[in-house]
Amino acid sequence: MSQTAKAPRSRRSTNRVTMDDVAARARVSASSVSLFLRNPEAVSPRIAPRIKQAIDVLGYVPNLLAGSLAAARTRAIGVVVPSLGNAFFSATVAAMQTEFDRHGYQLLLGATEYQPGREADLVRTFLSWSPTALVVTGCRHDDETRALLRSARAPVAEMWELGDQPFDLQVGFSHYAAGEAVARHMLEIGARRVAFIGARMASDVRARQRCEGFSREMLKAGIEARIEDVPGDASPQTGAHALADILQNMPDVDAIACSNDVIALGVLFEAQRRGIPIPQQLRVAGFGDLPFSEECVPPLTTVQPRANEIGLRIAQELMERTDHEPADDIEPRIVDVGFELVVRASTSNVLTDHDA
Amino acid sequence: MSQTAKAPRSRRSTNRVTMDDVAARARVSASSVSLFLRNPEAVSPRIAPRIKQAIDVLGYVPNLLAGSLAAARTRAIGVVVPSLGNAFFSATVAAMQTEFDRHGYQLLLGATEYQPGREADLVRTFLSWSPTALVVTGCRHDDETRALLRSARAPVAEMWELGDQPFDLQVGFSHYAAGEAVARHMLEIGARRVAFIGARMASDVRARQRCEGFSREMLKAGIEARIEDVPGDASPQTGAHALADILQNMPDVDAIACSNDVIALGVLFEAQRRGIPIPQQLRVAGFGDLPFSEECVPPLTTVQPRANEIGLRIAQELMERTDHEPADDIEPRIVDVGFELVVRASTSNVLTDHDA
DNA sequence: TTGTAGGCGTTATCAT
DNA sequence: ATGATAACGCCTACAA
Numbered sequence: 001m002s003q004t005a006k007a008p009r010s011r012r013s014t015n016r017v018t019m020d021d022v023a024a025r026a027r028v029s030a031s032s033v034s035l036f037l038r039n040p041e042a043v044s045p046r047i048a049p050r051i052k053q054a055i056d057v058l059g060y061v062p063n064l065l066a067g068s069l070a071a072a073r074t075r076a077i078g079v080v081v082p083s084l085g086n087a088f089f090s091a092t093v094a095a096m097q098t099e100f101d102r103h104g105y106q107l108l109l110g111a112t113e114y115q116p117g118r119e120a121d122l123v124r125t126f127l128s129w130s131p132t133a134l135v136v137t138g139c140r141h142d143d144e145t146r147a148l149l150r151s152a153r154a155p156v157a158e159m160w161e162l163g164d165q166p167f168d169l170q171v172g173f174s175h176y177a178a179g180e181a182v183a184r185h186m187l188e189i190g191a192r193r194v195a196f197i198g199a200r201m202a203s204d205v206r207a208r209q210r211c212e213g214f215s216r217e218m219l220k221a222g223i224e225a226r227i228e229d230v231p232g233d234a235s236p237q238t239g240a241h242a243l244a245d246i247l248q249n250m251p252d253v254d255a256i257a258c259s260n261d262v263i264a265l266g267v268l269f270e271a272q273r274r275g276i277p278i279p280q281q282l283r284v285a286g287f288g289d290l291p292f293s294e295e296c297v298p299p300l301t302t303v304q305p306r307a308n309e310i311g312l313r314i315a316q317e318l319m320e321r322t323d324h325e326p327a328d329d330i331e332p333r334i335v336d337v338g339f340e341l342v343v344r345a346s347t348s349n350v351l352t353d354h355d356a
Numbered sequence: 357m358s359q360t361a362k363a364p365r366s367r368r369s370t371n372r373v374t375m376d377d378v379a380a381r382a383r384v385s386a387s388s389v390s391l392f393l394r395n396p397e398a399v400s401p402r403i404a405p406r407i408k409q410a411i412d413v414l415g416y417v418p419n420l421l422a423g424s425l426a427a428a429r430t431r432a433i434g435v436v437v438p439s440l441g442n443a444f445f446s447a448t449v450a451a452m453q454t455e456f457d458r459h460g461y462q463l464l465l466g467a468t469e470y471q472p473g474r475e476a477d478l479v480r481t482f483l484s485w486s487p488t489a490l491v492v493t494g495c496r497h498d499d500e501t502r503a504l505l506r507s508a509r510a511p512v513a514e515m516w517e518l519g520d521q522p523f524d525l526q527v528g529f530s531h532y533a534a535g536e537a538v539a540r541h542m543l544e545i546g547a548r549r550v551a552f553i554g555a556r557m558a559s560d561v562r563a564r565q566r567c568e569g570f571s572r573e574m575l576k577a578g579i580e581a582r583i584e585d586v587p588g589d590a591s592p593q594t595g596a597h598a599l600a601d602i603l604q605n606m607p608d609v610d611a612i613a614c615s616n617d618v619i620a621l622g623v624l625f626e627a628q629r630r631g632i633p634i635p636q637q638l639r640v641a642g643f644g645d646l647p648f649s650e651e652c653v654p655p656l657t658t659v660q661p662r663a664n665e666i667g668l669r670i671a672q673e674l675m676e677r678t679d680h681e682p683a684d685d686i687e688p689r690i691v692d693v694g695f696e697l698v699v700r701a702s703t704s705n706v707l708t709d710h711d712a
Numbered sequence: 713t714t715g716t717a718g719g720c721g722t723t724a725t726c727a728t
Numbered sequence: 729a730t731g732a733t734a735a736c737g738c739c740t741a742c743a744a
Contacts, residue, residue: 016509018721029731034723044729059507064484065425066721069736074421084440084450094440097467106481109465111453125462128420151415153372236651265648272653292621292648295592297628374737385715390739400713422737425720716743721736728731 017058025054037062068130077318078108078126079135080119082204085233087290088307089137092159095311096135103319105132114203120144127152133318139163139170140205155321155330157314160305161206166332168321171313173339175206178303179213181341182257182285185301187221189347191255191283194218195226197242197267198259199234207234207259210287214257225257226250234259239266247274254282255347261286261293261302268296268346283347298345306337313337373414382410393418424486433674434464434482435491436475438560441589443646444663445493448515451667452491459675461488470559476500483508489674495519495526496561511677511686513670516661517562518690524677527669527691531562534659535569537697538613538641541657543577545703547611547639550574551582553598553623554615555590563590563615566643570613581613582606590615595622603630610638611703617642617649617658624652624702639703654701662693669693 023030028047036043036051043051054060068074077100081089097107108129110122119136123145126134133154138161141149149156149167156167162174179196186194196215201208211227218225226249228242239258243266246253258264264286271278278284278298286293289304313335321330379386384403392399392407399407410416424430433456437445453463464485466478475492479501482490489510494517497505505512505523512523518530542550552571557564567583574581582605584598595614599622602609614620620642627634634640634654642649645660669691677686 016721020721030722031724031731031733032729035730038723042729047730061480061483063425063486063721065421065430065486066736067723069419069421069425069738070721070723072723072736084446084453085443087441087443090440090446093465094467094469097440097465098469101466101478101481106485107465109449109453109463110457111450113450113454122457124417125457127417129462130419130421235647237647240651262647266651269648269651269653291591291593291618292625295596295622295625297625372737376737386738387716387740388714391714394739398713403714419737422720423739425722426737426739428720428739714744716741718739718741720739723734723736725734726732728729 016063017060019060019062021058022051022054022060025058026050072130074130074132075104076106076108076129076131077133077135078110078123078129078131080110080112080122080126081137082112082114083233084109084111088160088288088305091307092311092314095308096315099312099315099319103315105319114200116142116203117144120148123148123152130154132322133157135159135314135318137161138205139166155318157318159310159314161209162334162336166334168330169314169317169333169335171310171317171335171337173305173336174213175209176213176216178287178305178339179210179215179257180217181339182210182287182303183214183217183225185341185343185347186255186257186283186285187218187223189255189279189283192223193250193253194223194255194257195228195246195250195253196257196259197228197230197239197246197263199230199232199238199263201229201259204259210259226253234263236262236266236269239263239268240270241266243267243270256282256284258284258286261288261290261300264300264302264346265292265296268298268300272297279345279347285347289342293342294344301344301347302342304340304342306339309337372419373416375416375418377414378407378410378416381414382406428486430486430488431460432462432464432485432487433489433491434466434479434485434487436466436468436478436482437493438468438470439589440465440467444516444644444661447663448667448670451664452671455668455671455675459671461675470556472498472559473500476504479504479508486510488678489513491515491670491674493517494561495522511674513674515666515670517565518692522688522690524686525670525673525689525691527666527673527693529661529692529695530569531565532569532572534643534661534695535566535571535613536573537695538566538643538659539570539573539581541697541699541703542611542613542639542641543574543579545611545635545639548579549606549609550579550611550613551584551602551606551609552613552615553584553586553595553602553619555586555588555594555619557585557615560615566615582609590619592618592622592625595619595624596626597622599623599626612638612640614640614642617644617646617656620656620658620702621648621652624654624656628653635701635703641703645698649698650700657700657703658698660696660698662695665693 019030023033112118135157157169161172198207215225286302289302293300375386379389468474491513513525517528554563571581642658645658649656
């Protein structure tokens with residue numbers, strides 16, 4: 001009895017339980033039910049339990065689409081990341097999702113997989129959901145994306161990078177500074193023949209920034225770093241192959257910085273296979289402080305980027321903004337969460353203290 | 357001029373460009389615009405360009421909420437995963453998102469972080485979005501979740517596991533079989549004193565299943581496996597500590613299977629530190645075939661679970677189902693994507709062939 | 713092919 | 729405090 005012949009123009013296709021059904025059963029008006037759902041204290045103690053019971057009995061689930069349409073605000077937040085395969089972003093997304101969820105907001109997810117034009121597509125899609133806010137990765141966006149974001153009637157947060165003019169919120173840190181920090185550390189421990197391994201740096205803006213920071217700092221010391229920009233995702237294979245390449249062209253290399261810990265891990269493995277002692281002959285540093293970085297042999301010097309905090313701060317700042325009226329123009333805000341250089345045995349000769 | 361005193365009962369808070377605006381500018385009716393948007397061929401070649409231009413000029417973005425409400429179907433699919441920190445699930449989610457996006461569907465993401473009760477909460481939230489379909493992880497759900505899923509007017513896909521009665525679709529493989537395969541392999545290469553390391557197996561159902569498959573197969577050969585169930589997320593630390601534990605209680609252990617490659621990696625590191633030769637003295641196997649598993653020293657024997665294919669198949673099957681009328685009751689379907697035992701040097705004495 | 717009008721399930725406004 | 733009722737922006741059966 002799904003399509004009854006009668007009832008002309010009845011489009012009530014779904015026999016979904018609606019607020020009216022609840023109202024009827026509780027013998028109140030739909031308005032009261034709506035009120036109760038938003039603020040249970042606002043209805044008299046006489047009818048509140050009736051409504052509550054009706055909801056339970058009927059198994060009523062509010063229709064957010066209708067609600068959002070009527071209220072002209074959707075409890076959804078669109079998030080664009082380059083890739084979920086990257087542990088940094090999946091950690092940030094996880095943290096955001098948890099926090100959004102706590103506030104009753106739904107996370108809409110999109111990944112560009114580093115394909116040009118995808119960001120604009122995803123943002124456009126998100127916009128058609130009338131999201132409460134938008135979160136994008138990085139500060140570099142093509143003109144189309146910028147236009148869409150500017151036209152958005154919702155706060156825009158940029159994450160994982162600082163720079164340019166913020167739309168409404170930026171939460172991240174300077175990747176140049178991270179690269180510089182690694183370079184300075186390398187110099188301090190006596191590195192003179194250095195290289196930087198990065199994956200796909202033409203499209204991975206932030207890896208490129210770390211690379212540039214590293215190179216510039218090295219140049220200040222009169223050292224020209226060899227840059228190994230390998231195609232494809234960052235992976236241990238990437239690192240292993242890159243090390244092979246570097247050794248061929250620069251046999252006396254004494255320090256290698258990597259744009260990612262997984263690359264550095266590959267360097268460690270390849271060095272192990274070749275019998276190159278680390279850090280005695282070659283110092284290695286990464287970026288990310290991934291779970292294995294503390295445990296590998298030797299433990300890896302790296303930069304810890306606070307991926308979770310980025311997600312959390314973004315969510316908190318956005319949740320705070322949504323409490324205000326969209327009218328009160330809130331100042332754009334930049335939050336530098338910083339990073340931490342974590343020095344471990346891969347760049348120092350001290351005893352391995354992995355089991356502190 | 358946001359709240360003009362006139363225009364009683366005007367709630368038009370947003371000066372958003374609507375379909376009516378487009379229609380007015382193109383000098384056609386809104387329904388023609390609607391038709392054009394859904395099927396550009398269906399309107400006359402005379403007005404089509406007018407509509408197209410009006411859309412561009414006004415920067416019209418369709419309101420999916422209104423559209424979904426009217427059409428009683430939302431182009432959104434809710435996905436529940438245990439955790440995005442787990443590379444398996446983030447890979448599957450990435451694959452799904454890409455495929456959904458190709459079909460114009462939005463992925464709604466939720467993670468339980470292995471907390472009891474969270475699955476039901478997330479499903480309930482998703483349901484209020486009237487999703488086209490729901491995707492959940494695994495086949496074990498509490499009563500509340502089952503009830504919600506059963507009541508859902510949308511196909512329900514279960515992933516990463518097979519078993520029990522499928523709601524509409526299951527795409528996964530047998531984790532028991534995966535555990536058994538590892539056990540048989542270990543037996544073939546002469547393992548006699550074996551252990552299994554798993555993380556948080558009380559809540560990670562699938563890790564437990566792999567463990568059980570492993571243990572049962574060992575028992576058939578008269579061997580009782582020592583089971584190391586460590587708390588917390590799977591990590592190299594987990595593996596390193598577990599190996600230490602095992603060596604203390606079972607010094608003559610000659611084979612260790614792990615519920616996850618990252619645990620196995622930790623075992624390799626700890627063995628390296630202790631000077632335990634692998635595979636000569638100790639065979640090690642993992643699960644997941646993560647990026648480092650082929651590259652580490654020695655390369656790791658593992659089970660490759662086809663995370664991407666699971667996501668892709670789920671998306672494809674669901675997209676196919678949504679083409680049909682919800683009326684035609686489609687048969688529940690089970691897709692076993694299988695897995696592959698990848699034998700590498702960590703369990704064999706053959707020459708390392710990492711650079712094939 | 714194009715237009716008209718009713719309805720999708722809420723929320724918000726206003727009157728009681 | 730509660731209830732009518734008008735939006736919200738679009739889709740779709742039906743008429744023209």
